[in-house]
Amino acid sequence: MFAAAWTASPQLPSEGFTPNWSREGFWRQSLRQVVRLTAGGERVRVRFSNAYGNSPVRVAGGSVAVGGSGVRLTFGGGSAEGEMPARGELVSDAVQLAVEAGESVVVTLYFDTATGPATFHAQAFTTSYRGGGCLLDEGGNGFTEASESWYFLSAVETDSGRTDGIVLFGDSITDGFGSTPGADRRWSDALASRTGRAVLNAGIGGNLLLNDSAWYGERGVGRFGRDVLRPAGVDTVVVLLGLNDIGFSETDAQPTYKPAPVVSAGEVVAAYRELIRQAGELTVIGATLLPFGGSDHWGERAAKVSYEVNEWVRCSGEFDGVVDLNRVMADPGDPDRLHPAYDFGDQLHPDDEGYGVMADAVARCL
Structure with missing residues (x-):
């Protein structure tokens, strides 16, 4: 197989x-x-x-x-x-x-x-x-x-015959932005090393759950079937997507972010429920959104919506499992911000060490 x-x-x-x-x-x-x-x-x-x-x-x-x-x-x-x-x-x-x-x-x-x-x-x-x-x-x-x-x-x-593959479904954080180019230090690479399982990267930089983008790919609820359900040998998906939906409307710095409609926590949650429905018999692990205080995605509204989304992920019981990357990756002195030791430099994306910490957290919950 x-x-x-x-x-x-x-x-x-x-x-x-x-x-x-x-x-x-x-x-x-x-x-x-x-x-x-x-x-x-x-x-x-x-x-x-x-x-x-x-x-x-x-x-x-x-x-x-x-x-x-x-x-x-x-x-x-x-x-x-x-x-x-x-x-x-x-x-x-x-x-x-x-x-x-x-x-x-x-x-x-x-x-x-x-x-x-x-x-x-x-x-x-x-x-x-x-x-x-x-x-x-x-x-x-x-x-x-x-x-x-x-x-x-x-x-x-490959003809490995394995049926325990893991898909990481996300945006630039899953894609590996901030990792060392050419070094295979994305968190998908780290998770494969830690688990011995096939780990498939379904991240697209800038990707959104709810809206298509000419630059950043089809919306997550639209591409899930192709990028998660179609690959053979998969039994688990980790969902880490939604931060761009929340944060793009906070900035005018990137014209490629537009259009960027303001979304509510309820809309993001509805999209998560749709992914869970599409996943069928796959094990679906929900990941809380990483801290992003101080980044170009941050603002009062984005802070409120991300908090509400993360609380739903933690407490709803609708995912088969939860990995709380928000708490794992937070600065102990300011939980709204990414830990300085894990920050690539834009207060949004992890560095190589941060991606390793994310992989450790997910490996513990598999």
Whole structure:
């Protein structure tokens, strides 16, 4: 049985937080991407998403490698070429490639025709590479451009047979903003190391529970089925989402936050109930929102709404379990603020140490 060992949530092509290639796409170019798996196996298959593409995307060739040893990908029962349907996905055939949990795999694609705008994941916090021509069998020398996003790549699966995978469903905190780029220090990475289970990251920076965003992805209640229910081998989801719904309307500093309707605690709670309903038989763990006093999301109304939401998470009994990240991550001298030792520097996102503390807290409640 194949189960997901790594995922990234697809997003609409956009300018994103940093320069990227999503709007221009690829033509007569090779794309090399590196991802860290959280489950091992003897065989691997790869999923590619064209969820936001209006026309098919031809893949002229692909490969997957680990530790210097690689194999060519095939599609549809043995073809060296494949096609991602418009608004659909392409799944490779299973290939023989032994991998271990914690190892990184390298996925390379060659596009000989224009892809058009590319479905992507904006904030990878690891480097992807692009070069001219077909570089499937080449080392790194031909890859002359770099980007910190993932393109088309949405999942890597292994034949682990595991059915105890965990999905972390959230925003930039789950995505790993504030962690050291290239070091795999997100709290999803830390939780996988602490539990020995596959941990799948379904975070999107800036994501909202209740509203779609051209920059920050489909609303949480809309993408939950794709990003949480579809991956194989999952039995638990941890929900940490809603802070942007509460805080975006507090600031005019980021035009990408707009539109940012003012939301009530009741609206956020209704969205949580909808996620619980959609989850069905999955174990759903609710996480309280982290302290964010002093950040650009903070204000009198946001403080009140976040307090009410967190009290509901703690006391309602509607989640299968609760992890109180708000209390775990708070400054002992000012519980409205993130602990200084865990603060990346914007009073909103944790640093590497903070993400490790979050992983410890979740591991204790599993």
